[in-house]
Amino acid sequence: xxxxxxxxxxxxxxxxxxxxxxxxxxxxxxxxxxxxxxxxxxxxxxxxxxxxxxxxxxxxxxxxxxxxxxxxxxxxxxxxxxxxxxxxxxxxxxxxxxxxxxxxxxxxxxxxx
Amino acid sequence: xxxxxxxxxxxxxxxxxxxxxxxxxxxxxxxxxxxxxxxxxxxxxxxxxxxxxxxxxxxxxxxxxxxxxxxxxxxxxxxxxxxxxxxxxxxxxxxxxxxxxxxxxxxxxxxxxxx
Numbered sequence: 001x002x003x004x005x006x007x008x009x010x011x012x013x014x015x016x017x018x019x020x021x022x023x024x025x026x027x028x029x030x031x032x033x034x035x036x037x038x039x040x041x042x043x044x045x046x047x048x049x050x051x052x053x054x055x056x057x058x059x060x061x062x063x064x065x066x067x068x069x070x071x072x073x074x075x076x077x078x079x080x081x082x083x084x085x086x087x088x089x090x091x092x093x094x095x096x097x098x099x100x101x102x103x104x105x106x107x108x109x110x111x112x113x
Numbered sequence: 114x115x116x117x118x119x120x121x122x123x124x125x126x127x128x129x130x131x132x133x134x135x136x137x138x139x140x141x142x143x144x145x146x147x148x149x150x151x152x153x154x155x156x157x158x159x160x161x162x163x164x165x166x167x168x169x170x171x172x173x174x175x176x177x178x179x180x181x182x183x184x185x186x187x188x189x190x191x192x193x194x195x196x197x198x199x200x201x202x203x204x205x206x207x208x209x210x211x212x213x214x215x216x217x218x219x220x221x222x223x224x225x226x227x228x
Binding site: 034036041042043044045046049089099100101103104105106 | 117144146153154155156158161163171203205207216217218219220221222
């Protein structure tokens, strides 16, 4: 079945450091890919998405590129801030009309001042 | 902005009780979902619904049922609560029929403890 594997945390960085959170997937066809973020005490909110190969999603300084050849959708940010401390989830939606999302297990990021 | 409201942030119940978790969305979304979130396991789909009175099992439906009598409301029911159902429960909704690949919008979660 479809699955998402993302790097295990926790990840701890200093402010202004470069961030990469790896995400790879297994799915048939051409899934849509998403990154969600969960700030402390809140539900998940969409951070960015990409719906076809080579698409780049971006938001709030975060970027991720849909790489079909490596089945990856790694999340990057050039300079993290303390306010980026959260749990990040990679997810996919299978091509073919189902509205279900398959989530990775989440990566907790802590950014220290 | 879409708002998904879960009726309780924190809930404490006893083993064997029947527990109702309520979720309401205000954007006329067709699709609604219930997940549970556990450390190290991420989010797992319990049930989802494409329309009023329609429901489909997710990955872990055992011990749960759902009800969707009105489009805006999706209820999760623990028929006889057990301690292994202690978890964070998240409700979500999405508009999947008009524009494809629309995101799911989440509520803030209900942290349920079964004693």
